Amino acid sequence: MNSTNNTVVVTGIGATTPLGGDAASTWEGLLAGRSGVSLLEQDWAADLPVRIAGQIAVEPSEIIPRPQARKLDRSAQFALIAAEEAWKDAGFTGKAGEDGNAVEPDRLGAVIASGIGGVTTLLDQYDVLKEKGVRRVSPHTVPMLMPNSPAANVGIALGARAGVHTPVSACASGAEAIGYAVEMIRTGRADIVVAGGTEAAVHPLPIAAFGNMMAMSKNNDDPQGASRPWDVDRNGFVLGEGAGVIVLESxxxxxxxxxxxxxxxxxxxxxxxxxxxxxxxxxxxxxAQALLNLVHNTGLKPAEIVHINAHATSTPQGDIGEIKALRQAFGDDVDHMAVASTKSMTGHLLGGAGGIETVATVLALYHRMAPPTINIENLDPEVDADIIRSEPRALPEGTIAALNDSFGFGGHNVVLAFRTV
Incomplete structure (x- = not known):
């Protein structure tokens, strides 16, 4: 099929996050309002100003065979786990064109983003070089640290030949990947695209750097309460790790x-x-311009939008700027939009945020139930919106739409829209 302007749908979901090793357990954790943030107990964290993070709930070593894992950065491991879950959830087994799989490899694409890529491989192998010498550096280092490594490994595993891509736009990367995948299908380049985002940056250098920027919460005494979007006492984001991937299809x-x-x-x-x-x-x-561009590009009416999975990272400026933008773009229509930040539970997955938050947005529509924002004890008076707090919110019947907002360092703004079918 090479038609253009194809309608695009979501047929599979997968995730591995601080709340669970798959999409189902992650979704259960979101609805339960459970925090996946914990104290970093590794020796390297002892002297850091920030000693909390949303660490992955199920280690990849429990899923990926050791010989394979040794050739993959954690970011690629996360992506592969989430992608293979989404692939299976969509009803496929094995590689495209093989083992009875009727999917044509030339009509299958993959777009998996990462904001930082293989940073843990790069830094760990540099330590090996300094401490043990040149000959001990892994020959797999370069293909492991490449930002396109997660996408490439997913493409190889699934047999995707229509195109494999890696947008890198900081914390907007995962959402940009999904948007790019939609366009691949809409313009006829592919029938199916596996898309999402991944990140594995729980490492002393990124944590120290973010901490010194004053971007991260230093609430080490209360890890689970540290990520508090829109609360008057919010003091920075909490780093998370993991991946969220969906299968898009004409x-x-x-x-x-x-x-x-x-x-x-x-x-x-x-x-x-x-x-x-x-x-x-x-x-x-x-x-606001990204939101207006969405409406212009899609014809989606603000009256249809009943839920927004906000970017809201728990920073003083960013949380309020997003609410202001919603009012600028949608005016009084914001009053019927139930807004939430799942980062209050997962932490901020950077380039993986758009992936896992798209999974949450799609499931919210599918189940007509939106997850809450936790840890709001005192709502900032500048927040002029209906924030879902503490308990999940039932979404209305009929045809409804939801948005996933993602914004990144450098000023990258991406908004994705989904609608019930």
Whole structure:
């Protein structure tokens, strides 16, 4: 099929996160309002100003055979676990074109993003070089540290030949990957694309660097309460790790094979702040433009949007800027949009955030139940929106839509829209 303007749907989901080793356990944790943040007990964390993180709930070593794992950075391990779950969830087994799998490899793509890539491999192997010498450096180092390693390994594992891509736009990377995948299908380049984001940066150097930027919460005495979007006492994000991946498919292809459809992927809105390398534009103008671009590009009406999985990382400026942007773009329609930040439970997965938060957004529509934001003890009075707090919120019947917001250092703004089918 080479038609254009294909309707795109979600047919598979997969995840490995601080809340669980798969999408089901992660979703259960989100609905339960459970925090996946914990104290870092590794020796290397003892002297760091920040000693908390959303560490993965199930180590990849419990899933991936050791000989294979030794050739993969953690970011690629996470991506492979989430992608293979999503692939199976979509009803596929084995590699495209093999083992009875009727998917054509030339019509299958993969777009897996990472904001930082193989940083743990790079830093760990540099330590090996300094401490043990040149001959002990792993020959797998370069293919492990490449930012495209997760996407490449997923593409190889599934037999994707329509194109394998790696957008790198800081914390907007995962969402940008999914938006790119939608366009691959919409324009006829592929029938199916496996897309999402992954990150594995729980390491002393990134933590020290973020901490010295004053970007991270130093609430070491209360790890589970540290990520508190929109609370007056929020003091920075909490680093998380993991991956979220979905299977996107043309509606025609999905229906022809009798696939279960979770939601329609309506489209995306993208903009850039052109303001500062790390600070968000305080008025929210860039984010508002991304929201307006989404409406313009897709024809989605603000009245259809009932839920927003916000970027809201628990930083003083960013959380408020996003709310201001929603008001700029949608006006009074914001009043009927139930807004939540799942980062309050997972921490911030950086380039993986758009992936796991898309999984949460799609499941919220599919089950008509939106996860809450936890740890809001005193809502910031500048937050002019309906924030879901403490308990999950039932979503209305009928055809409804939800957004996933993702914004990154450099001023990258990506908004994804999904709709019930």
């Amino acid at each position: 509606e025609e292809h999905a229906k022809a094979r009798g696939a279960r459809i979770y939601a329609e992927a309506v489209g995306q809105g993208i903009s850039a702040d052109a303001h500062h390398i790390t600070q968000p534009e305080p008025s929210g103008n860039g984010i």
